[in-house]
Amino acid sequence: MAVMNVNPTRMELTNLKRKLTTARRGHKLLKDKRDELMRRFMLLVRENKELRKTVEAKIADANAHMAVARSVMSDEELDIALMVPMQEMSVNIHEKNVMSVMLPVFESSFRTADKSDIYSYGYAFTSSDLDDAVKSLSDIMPELLRLAEVEKSCRLMASEIEKTRRRVNALEHVMIPQYEETIKYIAMKLDENERSATTRLMKVKDMMLKDAHDYGDAAGFM
Amino acid sequence: MYKIAVMGDKDSICGFVSVGLDIFPLTEHDEAVKKLRNLAENDYAVIFITEKLYSLIETEADKYKAAPIPAIIPIPGITGNSGIGMAAVSKSVEQAVGSDILK
Numbered sequence: 001m002a003v004m005n006v007n008p009t010r011m012e013l014t015n016l017k018r019k020l021t022t023a024r025r026g027h028k029l030l031k032d033k034r035d036e037l038m039r040r041f042m043l044l045v046r047e048n049k050e051l052r053k054t055v056e057a058k059i060a061d062a063n064a065h066m067a068v069a070r071s072v073m074s075d076e077e078l079d080i081a082l083m084v085p086m087q088e089m090s091v092n093i094h095e096k097n098v099m100s101v102m103l104p105v106f107e108s109s110f111r112t113a114d115k116s117d118i119y120s121y122g123y124a125f126t127s128s129d130l131d132d133a134v135k136s137l138s139d140i141m142p143e144l145l146r147l148a149e150v151e152k153s154c155r156l157m158a159s160e161i162e163k164t165r166r167r168v169n170a171l172e173h174v175m176i177p178q179y180e181e182t183i184k185y186i187a188m189k190l191d192e193n194e195r196s197a198t199t200r201l202m203k204v205k206d207m208m209l210k211d212a213h214d215y216g217d218a219a220g221f222m
Numbered sequence: 223m224y225k226i227a228v229m230g231d232k233d234s235i236c237g238f239v240s241v242g243l244d245i246f247p248l249t250e251h252d253e254a255v256k257k258l259r260n261l262a263e264n265d266y267a268v269i270f271i272t273e274k275l276y277s278l279i280e281t282e283a284d285k286y287k288a289a290p291i292p293a294i295i296p297i298p299g300i301t302g303n304s305g306i307g308m309a310a311v312s313k314s315v316e317q318a319v320g321s322d323i324l325k
Binding site: 038041045046048049052055056059060062063066067070078079082085086087088089090091092093095102103104106109110111119120133134137138141144145147148149151152154155156157158159161162 | 224236237238239241243268287295298300302307310318319324
């Protein structure tokens with residue numbers, strides 16, 4: 001890992017040490033975030049798979065009923081029967097904050113409270129298979145809505161996990177080693193400077209002592 | 223208050239009218255893309271699309287992946303289940319974990 005391009009000074013060293021502490025702390029936090037997100041994601045995605053399996057089977061069932069209804073009734077009759085819906089479904093959205101990922105929570109509400117309002121036609125001219133089809137579709141609506149919620153949440157979490165993982169890796173394998181090496185480089189450089197200063201001082205002292213002795217000699221102590 | 227839409231071929235989705243959803247019978251790519259954009263801007267929180275149509279406009283649908291709404295969910299149509307929905311779930315597992323560990 002490359003040493004950063006900085007001046008080997010004490011100030012730079014202090015700055016870098018501070019940065020390293022922050023990076024380590026950030027790394028730890030992001031790692032925790034990633035692990036928790038992953039745990040929740042796995043729970044959610046398992047539910048998603050189960051839900052999708054059941055919903056898909058039930059829709060196939062409803063479609064089968066619909067196919068029978070269509071074969072019994074003419075297209076026009078069917079169109080007329082389903083032309084004006086009685087019921088109207090809408091959703092309220094809350095947001096749920098999971099590790100700073102905003103997940104939607106859907107809550108369905110209906111225009112009329114009466115459950116039988118799903119039949120938008122008189123029973124006289126329609127096949128009972130149409131009733132079955134409509135009933136089975138209406139029965140799976142809560143699950144279908146839950147599927148939408150879970151699947152959306154899974155996708156949002158997946159992209160957040162990917163982002164967090166990248167950040168963790170960048171900190172772990174790039175930033176932190178880089179800081180560590182630069183700090184080591186600066187520390188060594190400073191030590192080296194100190195040693196050379198000490199040596200120089202010793203040398204100077206030697207020279208001065210020698211000068212003093214020589215001077216003493218010349219004065220004729222012996 | 224948000225609404226729910228269903229897009230796809232008419233035979234697959236006409237039943238959803240009775241439950242109170244808004245249906246948009248479409249089968250062509252261009253129309254569907256236009257409609258999807260339109261719906262996404264107009265208070266539709268959930269958009270169910272039949273798998274057949276979803277496979278045509280998947281790139282467009284992926285654009286809304288990062289936004290909390292709308293949720294674009296593929297559902298099997300009258301032609302049967304092609305497994306696209308499951309594949310989409312596996313794809314998000316792959317994105318998060320690195321490989322599909324739930325096979």
